Amino acid sequence: MAERLLPTPSHTIGPFYGHALPFPGGAEVAPQGHSDAITLHGYVFDGAGTPIPDALLDFWQAAPDGSLKGAPGSMRRDPSTGGFVGRNGVDFTGYGRVPTDADGHYALHTLPPGNAGLPYISVCVFARGLTHHLFTRAYLADGADPLLDSLPAERRATLIAAEGANRTYRFDIRLQGEGETVFLEFQ
């Protein structure tokens, strides 16, 4: 095997990604009108407890049947006009991208993940001031899990979304300070 290459360093996404990275339907991972659709939503907070209006969240998850293949077409374009067509409303791509709004809130409309073990949605957090993205997981249930079981109770709680009315799950992300979210490093 050849010598390992050295990685390209990460850099902040900055505040002015809004005209480039978000796309129409980025939060609409569930097929239209699907009766099993759920909403994962919450706020992203900084170390002073202030909501962050210039964060961007990428989501990745298993399909309800456990498949991790996804389907292409999350950001489908029209080849003749270049305009945005978006998902076909039928296939489940498993990928979503949502910027926080002016109040620091995000919402993702998706289907329950069917991965083995506890269901969870992978989250990748970008923001102005964040020099290197952060990974976390939004678990939709509590129970036995190798990662959760390795954490003290108060830290474990930061990874578990709270189930609310109308198939909603509240998952806040705290970048720093009291209740700081557990962020992950993959080795």
Add this chain to the structure above:
Amino acid sequence: MALTQSDIDTEIKDLQDAYDKAVAGGAPVLHHPRRDYAPYRSSLLRHPKQPLVAVSGGDPEAVELSGPVFGVTDITEHDSDLTLQHRGEPIGERMTVSGRLLDRDGRPVRGQLVEIWQANAAGRYAHLREQHPAPHDPNFTGVGRTLTDDQGRYSFTTIKPGPYPWGNHTNAWRPAHIHFSVFGTAFTQRLVTQMYFPSDPLFRYDPILRSVTDEAARNRLIAAYDHDLSRPEFSMGYAWDIVLDGPSATWIEEGR
């Protein structure tokens, strides 16, 4: 009282000296920027203070071992030429930016979505919240997308962005740069970064670039002028390869 460039320079130098001394003493090289880099003021309240929690790559159930799929219908051919997205020609130095997307073993990362965004030649983003009083260019939005080919290669035609001021401290100016977002074959390879241009006099003053405290790593963010990529009577050429981090190599070998 507003911080001056001199205040920031002192903080940058202290952190640089401390890093260089630590590495000379046997500490590991840091390929990525520090999250708690005070000279970049926005990082102060946005870096976790708890250590990251390790997830073993040996967990075969980890959803993060796979990644989103992007196909040819996610882009159009005009997405990679930022000079063709409006009726008129944008103002500025037209250039071709090309390179390869590789994993750490040097293997091409194929069929992956590469997204870029940037300011126009005057240093202004097509973003309403950007208030820097440089002109907007009605023929330049500054957004591009492409998929890597079988050799992992990407190529964009665009306009060289200008430097611009920002609010970190008094007289703060960002070196000219293009933002890149790439995926990779696993969610863990996700990367957002910035490409810079050779010999920019602003490098030493910029706390965002200097947040990468390893000089060799910083230099990997700087594209090379490549005359072979320059096109006659058309554009200047810059070459920049991107190497994705992450422990995915063994997972690819396992067929993921």
